[in-house]
Amino acid sequence: MFSWSKRFFSLHLEAKMLAPHPASGTHHRGYSPPGLEKVSQHLYDTSELAKNRAKAQDVKESFECGREEDEAMPNIWLPDGVLPGFKEAALDFFWKCFELEKTILRALAVGFDLPEDYFVKFHTKPDNQLRLLRYPSVPLHALETNEVTRIDGHSDFGSITILFQDEVGGLEVEDPHHPGTFNPVPPIPGSVVVNAGDFLMRWSNDTIRSTIHRVRAPRNAVVTDGMVPERYSIPYFCGPDFSTVVDPTPGTWSADHPKRYEPISAAAYIMKRLAASY
Numbered sequence: 001m002f003s004w005s006k007r008f009f010s011l012h013l014e015a016k017m018l019a020p021h022p023a024s025g026t027h028h029r030g031y032s033p034p035g036l037e038k039v040s041q042h043l044y045d046t047s048e049l050a051k052n053r054a055k056a057q058d059v060k061e062s063f064e065c066g067r068e069e070d071e072a073m074p075n076i077w078l079p080d081g082v083l084p085g086f087k088e089a090a091l092d093f094f095w096k097c098f099e100l101e102k103t104i105l106r107a108l109a110v111g112f113d114l115p116e117d118y119f120v121k122f123h124t125k126p127d128n129q130l131r132l133l134r135y136p137s138v139p140l141h142a143l144e145t146n147e148v149t150r151i152d153g154h155s156d157f158g159s160i161t162i163l164f165q166d167e168v169g170g171l172e173v174e175d176p177h178h179p180g181t182f183n184p185v186p187p188i189p190g191s192v193v194v195n196a197g198d199f200l201m202r203w204s205n206d207t208i209r210s211t212i213h214r215v216r217a218p219r220n221a222v223v224t225d226g227m228v229p230e231r232y233s234i235p236y237f238c239g240p241d242f243s244t245v246v247d248p249t250p251g252t253w254s255a256d257h258p259k260r261y262e263p264i265s266a267a268a269y270i271m272k273r274l275a276a277s278y
């Protein structure tokens, strides 16, 4: 998939723009050129969002797709003949990742002493999103001073995210016990990173927190002429079926340790956060 991703992003901008991400973040499909998406952490007010965007642009480009038969969020592909084989490879990878997701969700349920299919039964469609990401090469200085950002601190808003990263590094995760302290998540060949998302945090009543993460300059950056190399990553966002209502699971709350979250509609929460990103 990384080699398809490189081939996709090597196309001319005009070719990539033949599969443009719509103006609204709530139809999260297709190609986003650098600067279009800006993640935020629970900012929803229009003027706050504008201020956040004005601080620094995220210098990344991305391509998003989901399952082919999703009517609420249809895929946006390149026209036939531009990069033949790309669509098939992306869909094939999408379904492979879904198998891995189910294995992880079963393991989580076992860990919570719940029936093995407890989480899997809310992840059937699946309402997931495969994202290809490229962070172009940028001056180390600009990244260190936050003049440009690769991706700002945020939590993912699904259940879990399965994340594949190349060897460049730069991913960091906030220590939940020391807010503001970020630790590197160095690439380990042959491994995947699994991020807990906001729904897993709610389901588990904070037993598993959704991690705030970001991408900065790699700590051991191989810098050539002051430039940090480009970076590729592939997050696969696993979300509950949009019709799900997420409520803390039995066993994670009691009379002395009450539920910290009200039940919430998966679709409503996801749409609210997507809308704030574009």
Ligand SMILES: O=C(O)CCC(=O)C(=O)O
Residues within 6 Å of the ligand: 131, 133, 151, 156, 163, 165, 171, 213, 214, 215, 232, 233, 234, 235
């Ligand atoms: O590129 C990465 O490693 C992280 C990407 C990410 O956090 C996201 O797209 O939500």
Ligand SMILES: [Fe+2]
Residues within 6 Å of the ligand: 154, 155, 156, 213
């Ligand atoms: Fe993320």
